[in-house]
Each structure stands twice: as structure tokens, then as C-alpha cells.
Amino acid sequence: MLDCAIIGGGPAGLTAGLYTTRGGLDNVTMFEKGMPGGQITMSSEIENYPGATGHISGMDLMIPWPEQCQRFGLKHEMSEVSRVSRNEDGTFSILKSDGSIDKAKSVIVCTGSAPKRAGFIGEDVYFGRGVSTCATCDGFFYKNKEVAVIGGGDTALEEALYLAKICTKVYLIHRRDTFRSAPSTIERVKNSPNIELIVNAVPEEVIGDKMGVTGIRIALKSGEIRQIDIPGVFVFVGNNVNNQVLIQEDGSFLCDMTQWGEVKVDLSMKTSISGLFAAGDMRESAPKQVVCAAGDGAVAALQAIAYVDGHH
Amino acid sequence: MLDCAIIGGGPAGLTAGLYTTRGGLDNVTMFEKGMPGGQITMSSEIENYPGATGHISGMDLMIPWPEQCQRFGLKHEMSEVSRVSRNEDGTFSILKSDGSIDKAKSVIVCTGSAPKRAGFIGEDVYFGRGVSTCATCDGFFYKNKEVAVIGGGDTALEEALYLAKICTKVYLIHRRDTFRSAPSTIERVKNSPNIELIVNAVPEEVIGDKMGVTGIRIALKSGEIRQIDIPGVFVFVGNNVNNQVLIQEDGSFLCDMTQWGEVKVDLSMKTSISGLFAAGDMRESAPKQVVCAAGDGAVAALQAIAYVDGHH
8 A cells, every 4th residue: 555646757746756755655656657757858948947057958957856856765666557546445546557556545646738739740840949838938938039829729829928028029820710718818919019810820831950940831721821930839729638547437537627627726736535636737727837846746745644644 | 117026035036036037027126135045045954846956055055046037137126125005006016114115017925934933042053953943844854863843733743743754753842731733633643652742841952063953951840851862853833924015004914814824825826916926935825845935936927927918
């Protein structure tokens, strides 16, 4: 029986591992089928993790974390978790994809989320080298430059507004001519002098060189192809929350979720189920920043310690 | 008119400064009368800030932060803020102790909190070198050692339970013979085989050498003096939230507060007043960890950017 099972090995999971083990839980396993570190390891540069200065990549940032976090006894198991469920006695079962089951007194779920890809040519090749899915993370790298934003929903418009304060110009490329967002947000976008709307338009290809993105080719409804020279393309066409492990045999979720499939939490990262905590990009209102995910992991861990201490 | 005024220069304030300026707000000032860095700079060692490895002090940890956070245009003003108030037009006034006033479109308050001191001899001399006010932070440094806990409230008992899982023995020293805590918590403390209660007892003096604390002298109600050899003393006799800047001329608080004087916030660090955000140790349910305060600062900053963008 594990004191705590941590599902996911990004910044939230690693920090949860650090705090649970350093806080005295003896038997903690982090389940992460790949290398620990999370999505940020795909970023070519990060400059907003406090204390990490100089030109460092997401991979550079995360390299010391596993050792630091495992120093106090955290175990890393390279297994894929299929499902977390709750037993009648209040403990949890961790079903793995090989069919085996571990049991745990408490669970911290931090499986993150994955931005959807738009599907144009070059999107994967240039991801992290000019193609981004996070304006907060990468917008500043395009200060006083021009960028394109792909999408027409709430996030796309809000991120376009964020980028418009940093960049000289934002091309907002949307496949329809109407936007799915709050009227006030649409109004602000339309009133922004440095946002150019390119509607009824689909990105065909991002082009670039060894240094990264140099431009984008857009197919217009008219059949025309328009090419814009820009060093950055931001894609906001939706987000998949990695919540599969919480889906039960009957199709319901283990705990309360938002309409977007994020886990509902309070300030202590408690979910609607005692002993189950969530942390990082998969929880509601997540700002999707490394330092925030790490903070969540610490909070969830302290709560898990108190829970295990109080119930067993 | 400032886009954003940040009150306080610890991990929350510095990170808020990094995220607001890097996110495109042009005119942001952090008001901190002393050196930026916050309470953690008094700690002799920190090993739970993710990514910061090796034997580093709180001061070592914080040294690179101001430069990193000011690189994007954050201004640091070494003034003491007396009061933050809201003007009729929705902007804020920042009254400084020299009587001058700055105006700001948004405010992030992150003035922290200060654990109360118990008042025994040697408490200040050995603070950070054996005397601690945070079990989460420093408990692990006493793994398999004996420690003393001073206090009899909720926090003292919970922290004693936390330490009991890490340390071989915890002496819980309390001036009364009854505890102000949940009955279940008191029960768990009494049932912990490695917690020894020393009640009706007042710590007189912490003794030590160049390396730090070596013991504590306790005055018992009987008049007897008991000396215990221990390397660590944890003091939990209350916490002062630094909320003075939120007190208005009529004595009321600018925004909704908890009964303990902490600022009420939601997951986005929004307070009950539009445009006013709180971050770090002064907000409700704060875990009082550097990584959590920094995460709060980032969240509050992103919200402040959206607020300024939407309202002006």
C-alpha cells in the first residue's frame, strides 16, 4: 500500500514528490511512463521561471528536478496508468496498462493537458522553434516583431490581445468569419489597431530555416494563397485535458469536473473526493506555467500528508 | 498612473513583477522598503525550491531574482506603503509613509506574514540556525533527531504531528495544560508515541554554539527548570498577517478578509475588489512556501494584465 500515488511526472508531479517524501511519507511512487519533466522540456527557451536565469531551454530547466525530488525517497515507476478508482475502504486503486494494480492511501493527479494542433505542414517540425501554444510563455520572444495567431475562440482572442501589447502586429487567422468568444473580447480585438483579422482562412504551411519559423502560407476561401513573413506562430485551437485516468468503468469521472474536463479544486488542491488531489495544468483555472504547476504540487503534497496522517 | 502597483518584494512580488512586465504592462512599480527577497532570505538552508539544488541558503536562492524580474522593466521603489485605497473612478491610490500618493490601475498586494516570536532568550540569535517557524521548510533538516515545538494551538499541534513523522522525538512545550485545537488533532498528538507533552511550561532560553542550537531550558510551573539537548526548536505561537496597507481610514479593510486577517481570494488570486489581487503568505490557505508564493505572483500578474487590458 502506497502512502501516496502521484500520477504524472511534470513540474507538478515532481514537486509533489519532493514535498510528500521530504514531509515524511515513506512510500510514494510517481507514475510517469516517459522521462520526467513534462511539456516544458519541448520549449527551446524559458525565462520566466523565477531563479532560473540566463538563456536556458525547458530541458535545461528540468534536468536537476528528478534528482532533487527523488533524493528524499520518491520512487519513479515508468508505467502508464489507465485508471484511478476509489475502493470501499477509502483507499485508491491504480490500474496500470499492463493490467496490474497498485493501492494507495492518497492520490495526486497531475497528468497535465495538451494543446491541440491545427494540423498544418511544418507545425510539428517548428514546434518550440517559432510555433508556440502559449503567449504568456513565449510572447516576449517576439517583442517588437510580428506574429500570427491561429484560432477564433476565447483563448485565441485573449492571447491575441496579450500579444498585441508586446508585438508590433498580430495577424489573427481564423477559418470562419465569426468568433466564439465574449462580445466584449471580440470588440476589443476589432478595436486593436495592431491586430489584423484574416478570416475564412486556413493555415497551410509554416515555413522556416535552421533558426526557426520565417513565415506562414495561408489558404483563403477565395482560393488565393497569402504568404506572410513572420518569426512566430501561436496556435490556439483547443486544449485536451489529460483526464483519462479519472474515467471510471461506467464512463463517469471519479471526481467533479468543469465543463471543459478540468478537475474542480479549491485553494488546497482538494478535489470533490477525500484523499484525491489535483495539481498543475489539468485543474481548473490553471495558468499553465511551470512555477504555478510546481506550487500546486507542493500544496497538494502538504494536503496529502495531512490526509494520510489523519486517516490511517 | 501606474498600470500595476505591486506592494511587497518577496517571492510573490518579484514574480508578479516579472510576469506583469514581461506580459506587456509598461509602467509597473514594486514598492518594497527593504532589500527584495522576503522572509526566506533569513533561512540558512533551503532544499525544497524546485530546480535549486545543492546546499544553498535562502539568500543564495533569492540573489538572482531581482535582476531577472527587473530585466523586463519592473521598477523597484524603496518606499513604505501606508495604505492602498480605491478611488471613485476605479483606480487605486497608493499612500506612502512620506505622505506622497501614487495612482495605479491595478494593485497586487503581497506583503506576507510574520510568525510571532515566543520571546525566550536566544530566539532571535538562533533564528534560522536551529530556531524555525516552519516545519515544512526545516523539519527535514532534523530527520532522525529530536526537536522541540513551542505552542498549543492548531498550527503547533499539526506541525508537531508533521515533525513526528520525520524526527525520532518531538517535545511539545505548552504554557497551559489544555490545547486550542480540534479534538481529533489533540487525540492524534496524544496517541503519537514519539511526541512528549511538556505542559504548564514556558521556554526560558535556547542555548547553542557557533553551529547553532544545542538545547532548550524550560521553566515548569513547579518552579523546576528542565534542560533538553536538542538541535532544533520550532515556534508556533501565532502569525501576524501584514495586512496594514489594506486598512482604510475608517478602520475597515479594503477587501474581504478571513477571521485571521488573511485576504480572501479565489483560484485566480482575485480579491472581492475588482483590480485588486493578493498573492503569497498574506492570502487565505497560503502554504507559506517560496514556490507557492511565486506561483501566486504569476497568477495575480496574468489577471492584472487582463484587467488593465479590459478596463482601460
